[in-house]
Amino acid sequence: MKRAVAIVGSGPSGCYLAQALLKAAPELAVDMFDALPVPYGLVRYGVAADHQGTKAVTRQFARLFERQGARFAGNVTVGRDVTLEALRAAYDAVVIAAGLSGDRRLGIEGEALDGVIGAGRLTRALYEHPDADPLPPPLGPRVIIMGNGNVAIDILRLLAKTPEELAGSDLGPAPSKWLAESGIAEIDIVGRSPAAQARFDAVMVKELAKLGGVTIRVEGAGESDDADARKKIEALESIDGHGSGPRCITFRFGLVPVALEGRGGRVEQARFRNARGETVTLPCSAFITAIGFQAEGSLPRDALIGAAADPEGGSLAPGLYAAGWFRRGPRGTIPENRADAQELATRILADIQEASPRPAQEREALFRRLAGHVCYEGWKRIDAAETSELPQDRCRIKIPTRSAMLALAHQTRESGQ
């Protein structure tokens, strides 16, 4: 009898897992559930709007549904619309690849002030995630970005770009207008550690040398004997002094945030401690935290991982697995998820031979019962609407609300076809 795997989440880890499973076992049934009406997770809503080349992996993922027989069930939140237990009863294996979407907090005084914004919250709003909070009021003249990962650099680049430099992206009209009217004059990007320990990739830093409207300064990039660290330091040195544009970008390192302070409920300055133990204060009209992500939502990650038989290997319980950011934590790029998924696929394929297969009938009944779900064809209708009649300088205009997405997705179904 045909075995079946349910994958919760259709981001890169879920998709690469489906790919690896179906490559090794083409007859396997693979159903992918996503809380959103649209697939591909952070490839759509995290990878920067001006990094379209990176999003080309979705062409591979589309094949899963178009040629390899995987099914997409969007608009289904596991843990709310269907329980994990119900899925586990119906499928031979269930894999949680639900990512981590909550912003990790600094845990310092003043974090609740207006003008303090998490990177996840900001990127979701900029990339028009249907569940995003609205875009905040304009950031004002002086922005601090706290964090030294690739996400921090993405945000820096987007805030620093001129409207013309966003040509070819999929940034929507409202976020584009918001960026154009941000009023930003200065951006400080601040790392808690020395530059040698920064998480960002050297290429991400070098890319900043293409920006036309900025002046870049790097304070205290330091030194290192480590080859990897040296690459980063050299990249920073290569952009130090770049440009003479109106927006001033300053890289600062080794500043541990101590408190955010403001009046009238709005952030006005950030207090740090440097390596010598001295206090350093930087004024700001907005403070963006880009220091990582944590679990948020309808699946009890801590409990699941805590009770796991072999969390490192991706096994949570018999027939239950975790993949991608949900398993590993918020680290690692798209290729790491691919390597991981390939390993996990081997393990799952070996494991499911051990138990007797679950009957297909109950599974199909459950699948049909998830009324209002968006199938792959529904997503294709959304995709078509998003990529037709485009302005010249955009490659896609996302549908920003869930209701509009659902209306498109269910169009032919409701007209009785």
Next chain:
Amino acid sequence: MKITVLYGTETGNAEMLAEDIASELQSEHTVECCNLCDFPPDAFKSDHLYLIVCSTYGDGELPASAQPFAEALETTAPDLSGIHFAVFGLGDSEYEETFNFGGKRMAELLAARGATQVGERAKHDASGSDMPEDIALPWAEEVIALAAEKMQETA
């Protein structure tokens, strides 16, 4: 013709393209498709044409699946004279200074061991509007025709 499509990939695009090329050529040729990380450098055969599909990663580096092959090629230094290959590179012109360096590096590595490159090195641009397979299939036809001539000469 006997054709082996070898791919070096980081996020899978080159793999998908290699499989597309292989299945397209299947009807007229004897075709194998293999990840470079599973291909030992002493396995090259002079009666095969090797189509190398390789992306670029990091700062103009070879993608992960091509790296063990490149290392083995350098440490074992096999004599590849009489071996014919063509290269299809994948890259992104957003990375101006290192655009398609992965394919370039593969071509250099093989040529340094005496292998003969056939045709032009093709370069796909992820920021361009062409789909890789739309460029790769005509490219494959072209290099196969060229290789047929060359391999006859040398045989």
